[in-house]
Amino acid sequence: MNKKFLLLVSFCFILIGAAISVNAETAPRGNSPAQEQIHEHHHRIIDESLMKSLQEQGFTKKEIFIAAHIAKFSNKQVAEVLAFYKKNNSSWEKTAQQYGVDLEKIKKHHHHMDKFLEANKQVVLQKISEYSGKSTQVLQGYLDKGVPLRFLVSGAAMAKAANKDLGEIIQLREQGKSLSEIKTELNVDKEQIHAEMKKLVDEIHKEISKTK
Known part of the structure; x- marks a missing residue:
């Protein structure tokens, strides 16, 4: 893989990752890779009113942020992702698989972006x-x-x-x-x-x- 291609990929991550708002949020830790911490410098990709509404339905901030990332990458609604998550025994592995999203890749992309900027x-x-x-x-x-x-x-x-x-x-x-x-x-x-x-x-x- 040549340097120009790597450079292009890195900046694609920056443009995607920096799509409005920074706030440190982490995914719940568990035994499965999909439940590991995504990255402390998560981007806030959900508005405050929706966040409040979903919290009132019993979801935690961490759950809402993970669902928001899955929704973003699969072009779905956050509420739809959370409904599937809840219906399937609160399994992020099943949820990510359902919507064709690899949470580990999201974590690595964000980490790569930070490393690239620092470098x-x-x-x-x-x-x-x-x-x-x-x-x-x-x-x-x-x-x-x-x-x-x-x-x-x-x-x-x-x-x-x-x-x-x-x-x-x-x-x-x-x-x-x-x-x-x-x-x-x-x-x-x-x-x-x-x-x-x-x-x-x-x-x-x-x-x-x-x-x-």
Whole structure:
């Protein structure tokens, strides 16, 4: 597998994985591979009202997030996935198999994305700096405070789409808000964010390609 192909695959993971919102959530641990932790930096892919409704039906946040990932990759409704899950003795293995989704692959893809960003950290920071107007020193400061590198990429795209300063997005995150909640608060269309994300990722892609 050549380097250009690997690069392309890695950035596909970034665009898919960064589809709006970061919040650490883990899958319930069990004896089967499908019940292992997916990855601590999960993307919030379900809105708060639906989350609340499903919780009122007795599902836990962890169950809802796993179902949301299965729904996303199989183009199904979260409620449908959870209904099947409950009907089949709360088995994620059976549920994932029913919808043709490999939870282990999702976990590995997210992990691969984080590793890829970290491996190219300086290029990523430089491009975020140019894109957001923040110095690399300021960006490093955010990282030192525990802000994930992937959040800086998503946050920069969010800030651009909302015509806000990246620092404002970071402040909202420090208040405990996810990117999904920030998106709602700033009233930004997800398509705008995706378009800005693609611009930034393309710039990072081009720069890394020069060194390969």
